[in-house]
Amino acid sequence: MENRYALPPYKIKMIEPIHQTTHEEREKRLAEAGYNVFQLRSDDVFIDLLTDSGTGAMSHFQWGALMIGDESYAGSASYFRLEAVVKRITGYNYVMPAHQGRGAEQVVIPEMIAHHGMVFISNTHFDTTRAHVEIAGARAVDTAIDACFDTAHYHPFKGNFDLAKLEREILAHGRENVAGIIVTVTNNAVGGQPVSMENIRAVRAMAIKYGIKTVIDGARYAENAYFIKIREAGYRDVPIRTIAREMFDNADVLLMSSKKDGLVNIGGLIAIKDDAELFRRCQTRIVPMEGFPTYGGLAGRDMDALAVGLGEALEEDYLRYRIDEVRYLGDRLLAAGVPIQVPTGGHAVFVDCGKLCPQIPFDQFPALAVTNALYLEGGVRAVEIGSLLLGRNPDTGKNSRAELELMRLTIPRRTYTFQHLDYVADCLVAVANRAGALKGLTFTYESPVLRHFTSRFKPL
Numbered sequence: 001m002e003n004r005y006a007l008p009p010y011k012i013k014m015i016e017p018i019h020q021t022t023h024e025e026r027e028k029r030l031a032e033a034g035y036n037v038f039q040l041r042s043d044d045v046f047i048d049l050l051t052d053s054g055t056g057a058m059s060h061f062q063w064g065a066l067m068i069g070d071e072s073y074a075g076s077a078s079y080f081r082l083e084a085v086v087k088r089i090t091g092y093n094y095v096m097p098a099h100q101g102r103g104a105e106q107v108v109i110p111e112m113i114a115h116h117g118m119v120f121i122s123n124t125h126f127d128t129t130r131a132h133v134e135i136a137g138a139r140a141v142d143t144a145i146d147a148c149f150d151t152a153h154y155h156p157f158k159g160n161f162d163l164a165k166l167e168r169e170i171l172a173h174g175r176e177n178v179a180g181i182i183v184t185v186t187n188n189a190v191g192g193q194p195v196s197m198e199n200i201r202a203v204r205a206m207a208i209k210y211g212i213k214t215v216i217d218g219a220r221y222a223e224n225a226y227f228i229k230i231r232e233a234g235y236r237d238v239p240i241r242t243i244a245r246e247m248f249d250n251a252d253v254l255l256m257s258s259k260k261d262g263l264v265n266i267g268g269l270i271a272i273k274d275d276a277e278l279f280r281r282c283q284t285r286i287v288p289m290e291g292f293p294t295y296g297g298l299a300g301r302d303m304d305a306l307a308v309g310l311g312e313a314l315e316e317d318y319l320r321y322r323i324d325e326v327r328y329l330g331d332r333l334l335a336a337g338v339p340i341q342v343p344t345g346g347h348a349v350f351v352d353c354g355k356l357c358p359q360i361p362f363d364q365f366p367a368l369a370v371t372n373a374l375y376l377e378g379g380v381r382a383v384e385i386g387s388l389l390l391g392r393n394p395d396t397g398k399n400s401r402a403e404l405e406l407m408r409l410t411i412p413r414r415t416y417t418f419q420h421l422d423y424v425a426d427c428l429v430a431v432a433n434r435a436g437a438l439k440g441l442t443f444t445y446e447s448p449v450l451r452h453f454t455s456r457f458k459p460l
């Protein structure tokens with residue numbers, strides 16, 4: 001039988017109870033948390049859509065694999081199983097685990113910076129990637145297409161690079177000053193939006209023309225490959241693994257948070273195609289940062305769970321359902337007139353709170369106001385991705401204004417059902433219907449760095 005949305009290609013073997021709270025309890029908990037959902041205890045959250053990172057469910061194959069983990073400090077058999085899987089997927093020669101994505105970044109990014117005054121250019125750097133570029137003394141430049149900032153505009157590959165912008169930046173900085181081009185797939189910051197193969201190939205051609213290395217930030221590379229399959233001409237009948245391999249063929253280095261498309265709760269990966277010298281330098285740096293190169297901050301059992309998860313995340317039935325459940329939530333919200341980034345991305349629905357709450361100025365954080373209202377409404381935890389996250393301009397000390405004031409409803413993998421998503425949609429529609437009356441927030445304590453995590457607020 002045909003279904004408008006794919007059915008889950010699994011059944012439930014183990015459950016984790018969740019509890020609803022009363023409105024009164026949520027009022028109290030949110031006030032105690034300083035009106036910052038990062039400060040809530042997860043026990044006080046009913047449906048947690050803060051992130052898709054490390055929050056998914058493992059399969060029974062992965063739980064089984066944990067039992068064969070080899071906890072040897074050096075030369076672990078688990079490492080060699082993981083290495084074989086990563087080599088088969090990427091075609092790259094060199095593989096090292098890391099404790100998570102930012103662990104991989106802190107090892108590789110400084111090793112790619114040859115001298116002072118270099119830049120990395122990306123479609124959009126993820127926050128931790130940007131942070132590691134800056135900590136290493138370089139600058140991070142974003143060159144995403146303008147269409148990604150118009151949430152109502154449909155574009156099948158809203159995560160793409162603007163190739164003219166990319167070339168302008170290369171020429172403006174001088175190619176010898178570009179440390180690398182980072183292709184973030186999918187492009188998390190603009191809505192989990194995919195990058196087309198055509199765009200990846202064009203970026204690669206430009207990188208080769210100017211002699212620059214290409215890095216894939218592949219946290220959600222399998223979801224990106226699936227979007228290429230269903231949206232890009234010529235890929236409909238191509239297997240996901242072949243598409244993924246073509247993506248990797250067009251780069252030199254993979255940095256991956258495997259907490260997403262590795263389907264594990266913790267872990268990261270570094271893979272390098274053929275630069276033996278870069279690999280040797282990373283091997284030296286990883287020891288004091290993450291650990292010996294054959295465990296990189298992971299237990300042997302974590303590496304075995306990852307070796308299995310990487311394969312499961314490339315299964316087409318899984319991906320079809322994964323992308324459809326996110327689309328389902330997006331469709332429910334669109335049907336009720338809630339403004340979201342269209343089309344719906346791979347891992348989350350991004351709600352345009354600038355449009356929902358035009359009465360709230362950017363420095364009173366419209367998306368935080370909606371996030372808090374959603375929690376109060378139904379115990380659903382989302383996350384602000386807007387001017388609060390962006391922070392202050394380091395030179396002027398003024399609040400920077402984000403391009404968009406978004407609230408992200410991030411869907412953990414293999415975790416919630418369509419009924420949960422219906423409930424989330426019902427709660428958000430109720431909030432949206434009174435969004436014009438919501439008030440902004442002001443700081444009672446503003447943390448000096450990464451302020452969205454620990455700052456406290458009061459409603460105005």
Ligand code: F0G
Pocket residue numbers: 050051052053100101102103126128129184188217219256257258259267268
């Ligand atoms: N790159 C991308 C595109 C990411 O989305 C993340 C994490 C990282 C790198 C860093 O990986 O967390 O394993 O150190 N994103 C999470 C999120 C935290 O909620 O979007 P990590």
